Amino acid sequence: MSEDGRKVRIIQGNEASVEGAIAAGCRFFAGYPITPASEIAELMSRRLPPVGGTFLQMEDEIASINAVIGASWGGAKACTASSGPGISLMQEGVGYAAETETPCVVINVMRGGPATGQPTISSQQDIYQARYGGHGDYEIIALVPSSAQEAYDLTIKAFNLAEEFRVPVYLLSDEIVGHTRERVVMGGPIEVRERVAPPKEGYRPYAAGPDGLLPGMPAFNDGYRLLVEGQHHDERGIRAGDDVNKSAALVQRLNDKVRKNIDRITDVERVDLDDAEVAVVCFGSTARPALEAVQSAREKGVKAGALRLRVIWPFPEKVVAELAGRARTLIVPEMNIGKLVLEVRRSAGGRAEVISLPRLGGALHTPEEVEGAIMDAVKGGNAR
Amino acid sequence: MRKEVRVAGFGGQGVILAGVILAQASGAIEGREVAQTQSYGPEARGGAARCDVVISDKRILYPKVRQADLLLAMSQPALAKYAVDLDAAKGKVVIDSTLVNELPDGLPPVYRVPATKIAEEEFKNRIVANMVMLGALARVDDVVAYDSLKRAVAENVAPKFRDLNLAALDRGYQAVEGPGLRPAAGANDAPGAPASGGR
Missing domain, CATH: 3.40.50.970 (Thiamin diphosphate (ThDP)-binding fold, Pyr/PP domains)
Structure with a gap:
């Protein structure tokens, strides 16, 4: 002690x-x-x-x-x-x-x-x-x-x-x-x-x-x-x-x-969001591979960030809306059929592309899986 | 440094306790970052059990094992199941050679200790086979110092079983065999052959 x-x-x-x-x-x-x-x-x-x-x-x-x-x-x-x-x-x-x-x-x-x-x-x-x-x-x-x-x-x-x-x-x-x-x-x-x-x-x-x-x-x-x-x-x-x-x-x-x-x-952690083009909105244990993916993407020069929610209800809609006004894509990994993504999409109000990354069965997303989604979003953005 | 250690076997063998002791030794005693997770079925005994310990000098985000550096296999099914997740270049396997006889092809260096036999014959208590395996680990790899393991056992095992567990730990440290092992400190072994790999 x-x-x-x-x-x-x-x-x-x-x-x-x-x-x-x-x-x-x-x-x-x-x-x-x-x-x-x-x-x-x-x-x-x-x-x-x-x-x-x-x-x-x-x-x-x-x-x-x-x-x-x-x-x-x-x-x-x-x-x-x-x-x-x-x-x-x-x-x-x-x-x-x-x-x-x-x-x-x-x-x-x-x-x-x-x-x-x-x-x-x-x-x-x-x-x-x-x-x-x-x-x-x-x-x-x-x-x-x-x-x-x-x-x-x-x-x-x-x-x-x-x-x-x-x-x-x-x-x-x-x-x-x-x-x-x-x-x-x-x-x-x-x-x-x-x-x-x-x-x-x-x-x-x-x-x-x-x-x-x-x-x-x-x-x-x-x-x-x-x-x-x-x-x-x-x-x-x-x-x-x-x-x-x-x-x-x-x-x-x-x-x-x-x-x-x-x-x-409202209680959120903002990681590398200032210049983020792709942001992962994450919570709970799923946030861990998500944050590792963001770190790894940053090391490769990708402008990735994360908004980690410590409080999900009431849903921090203003924070997500503000983020959607700045980032191009929001990715929502979650260990369910794709639930919190609905709140994110509603709050984003069409100002950012919102990608659901659900996972069933109980195996935690791997960092590679989330990073893959980040990289796909970056490529997709370049193609537009 | 990030090292991923997996202990696997049947429920009831103390697989999870072995991982918990390792996590306490690395985390509480050596001050490293650790994340110890487990996978087990609804059964109290007999199902497959697995305990994973990630040890790192940095904050651990992803807490699960992706490619184990070290596998302690206490059953044949456990080795068969997890051999594929081993790091073939840097990995090492420690087997309870009482219960594991068949080695799949392409394994990294294998170290053997008859943990269950030692536990049953020398300690009249097969429940300490997990400690024999842990002692072997400390000899095979420097992921954790043997002294730290001893302290962790002393601090995490009920007092009346402390000496039994420490003795089992020591037997594992002494009895393990495999490529490139140096003689155990204080052991009466002949000087070891020059290391040919493994460490």
Whole structure:
């Protein structure tokens, strides 16, 4: 351990997520084991009790997410972790958390689907599930780590965003990020958003500030008059599903509080973009071969760059639109049938050619494969 | 420098633990960049298992093995499957000669250690065959220092099995045979023949 309390360890992304969660103040975990996320539950069961936290192995994933929601209202920063089939079961609860503005973190270590699919193999197929998995109109935030280090850093950030925006926040990890052991620097000074108890006098739990956000987070048994209600409700939390105006206002705010704060939430890494003619828009484990391909293309004199997304929801459409105005071609490698490319294409609005580079089966793209797409794009451009 | 090491065999042989120890030795102890990944089936034992370790002096982006420099093969199917991914010019293969008998054509230099036999007969515990293989690796290539491996074993294996694993590691280091090996430090071997390749 160094002087500023940092320590370096060689650990899996899943272990790094646990350490990040504990560092961010997570003191409650409920889950049910599933490959490739089981290490998170296993390590939580060992790490939480010594720091005064609670670990619960639940009977299933539906119970897990509901226990997390209860724990959050009980005053604990709370999270769960699972993979495809388990995350599917959680969707009703995620929607309930969105409706009730319950801060919580859901870690999805993505594996190949649909159904039981590929338990031990990676994918990025669940990105739309994260955004649209539950019924109704709501917004969540989703972060995508590319390395064990980012599994640590972005899990901390996920908890902070959950507290700030009072939403369920996904950490969309995947089997490769979750299971790769590599260097992680932990500890030291980190930014943690602590819960602030709102004033009790005249407290209305769903009275939002001008930015659409709820100030503070109360807890049960602390003397607040709290009603947590899955039907649409008024500022006091009392049912108002039959009131079309109040219902409209609530759903609008649940979406706007994320959409209108997109600039505060957007988190991207720009690599060699200043003069890039071809840019790879990438995220998660797929970003690793993509960045290597860009490096290699640069060494050959090709003006290639990369926009790596650390937050995919809300989608950074302004950043992509601006990039499409400068680069000629955008390439989108992803381990699914070609999903995020739709958002990239929409945001590009025809100002840049957008090439999809999907991959199914769970084998990570090779750097050569992405570089080949970059070189093809360069040649295609010269021919025009 | 980027070196790609692959450990492959059956589930239950400790293939993944061997790779984890190597990653800890290179990464935590020698301070290199490492990326250790694994491939395994849904079965707890008996299926194919593979553990890959990429070791580099620079940040590792692509974390997977493309063309292994070193293959530790602990089963015949593993050698058959992964021989084609070896770097024919620079590569080396270490086989558990108890379980691997047939060598495909065109292999780079092959080093043999009867890891399972040593584990069963000398340690009465076939589970330490993976440590015998790791010890052999340290003798065959300088990808990792033997002392670093010893420290990594001591730090990552349950205390009651520490001495057993360290002894198995040492036997592998001593017992491996192959082209151009220098005598093991402290071994009673006759002075080795002049190196004819391999290192």
